[in-house]
Amino acid sequence: AQKVTQAQTEISVVEKEDVTLDCVYETRDTTYYLFWYKQPPSGELVFLIRRNSFDEQNEISGRYSWNFQKSTSSFNFTITASQVVDSAVYFCALTEMNAGKSTFGDGTTLTVKP
Amino acid sequence: NAGVTQTPKFRVLKTGQSMTLLCAQDMNHEYMYWYRQDPGMGLRLIHYSVGEGTTAKGEVPDGYNVSRLKKQNFLLGLESAAPSQTSVYFCASSYQVQEGNTQYFGPGTRLTVL
Numbered sequence: 001a002q003k004v005t006q007a008q009t010e011i012s013v014v015e016k017e018d019v020t021l022d023c024v025y026e027t028r029d030t031t032y033y034l035f036w037y038k039q040p041p042s043g044e045l046v047f048l049i050r051r052n053s054f055d056e057q058n059e060i061s062g063r064y065s066w067n068f069q070k071s072t073s074s075f076n077f078t079i080t081a082s083q084v085v086d087s088a089v090y091f092c093a094l095t096e097m098n099a100g101k102s103t104f105g106d107g108t109t110l111t112v113k114p
Numbered sequence: 115n116a117g118v119t120q121t122p123k124f125r126v127l128k129t130g131q132s133m134t135l136l137c138a139q140d141m142n143h144e145y146m147y148w149y150r151q152d153p154g155m156g157l158r159l160i161h162y163s164v165g166e167g168t169t170a171k172g173e174v175p176d177g178y179n180v181s182r183l184k185k186q187n188f189l190l191g192l193e194s195a196a197p198s199q200t201s202v203y204f205c206a207s208s209y210q211v212q213e214g215n216t217q218y219f220g221p222g223t224r225l226t227v228l
Contacts, residue, residue, distance in 0.1 A: 033214035045157075045204060045219035052214060091156060095215040100145065100164050101172065102215055106156040 002027045004094050006105035013082055014113050021077040021108045023092030029053075031097040034068065034075040039089040039107070048090075051075065082112045115140050120205050120220035127195045127227045135190040135223050137205030145208045146188035147217065148172075148180060150201040157204065163188055164210070195227045 003026040013019045025034065036048040049059065051068050059066045063080045079086050092105040121136045137146065144165050149157040149172075159172030163182040177199060179191045188207075192199060202224050206217040 033216075035216065037217075037219075043202070044221055045206075047216055047218065050214055050216050093217075098210075100170070100210065100215075101147065101159060101162050102217065104157045 002029075002032075002094050002096055002099070002103045004092050004103050004105040006090075006092055006108050008108045009106070010109045010111070012111045012113065015084060016081050017112075018078065018080050019082050019110065019112075021079075021090050021092075021110065023075045023077065023105060025073050025075065025092070025094045027073075027094060027096055029096040029099075033095045033097075035093040035095070035102070036066065036075075036077050037091045037093065037104075039091065040085075041087065045091075048077075079110075082110075084112050084114055086110060087112045117141065118205055118207055118218050118220035120203075120223050122223060123221065124224050125226070127192075127225065129196060129227060131195050132191070132193050133195065133225075134192075135203055135205075135225075137188045137190070137207075137220055138186055139188075139205075139207040139218070140186060141207060141218065142185070143207035143209055143218075144185075145210055145215065146182065147206045147208075148178070148188065148190045149204045149206065150174065150199075151204060151222075152201050160190065160203075195225075197227045199225065200227045201225060 005024045089107045093102045095102040147162040148160040161180040166185040205220040208217045
C-alpha cells in the first residue's frame, strides 16, 4: 500500500527566510508519480509540480525548488526567500502507475510572517 | 474553459436530510474524485470514477453514494445526513496516463449538518 508522510504539521517563518517542507513516501511500485499541491487561505487546491519515478533531476522554478531522492524516498520542497503570499497548506501526494487514485499526505501549514 | 465546477458552494442541512453535490468538468478527463477535508486534516478520498458508468470506493465511503452517468459529471449523494458529515467537499478530475494523474480541483462545497 502507498503512504505519504508529511511530518511537519506546522511551520512558521519570518519573511525572506528559506523553508523546506519534507515529504517521505512508501510504495512497492517502481513506477509512480509524486506531486505537490498548494492550498492558500482562500481554500482552493492548486497543482504545483509533478515528478515521475524515473526522473530524479531536481527542479527549480523561481523561488521554488524540489529535491527528489529515491534512495531516501523523499520529495522535499524548498521555498527560498519566503513571502507572506506563500502562507498556505502544502500537500504532497503519490500516485502509483495504473492505481487510478492518489494518496495525499496530511499537509504542512506554512505561515510566513512579515 | 471553466475547469472543474461544484454546485452548491455552501449548504446547511438538518440531520436526516438528503442532498446531492454536483461536480462538472469540461476538460474531457476520464478520472473524477470526491474528497472530504476536515479541519486540520488532509484530503480523504470518498469515491472515485475511472470512466463513465464506473465508480469505486475510496477510504471513507460510508454514508455516501455516487454516480457517473455522463463523462463530464460526477454526483455525490448523502441519503441521510449526519453531523459527522460536516466538512468541505472537493471534487477533482484528471487524466491518468497523459499526466500521471495530476488532479485539478473544484473550489469546494462547504457543508454543515446540524
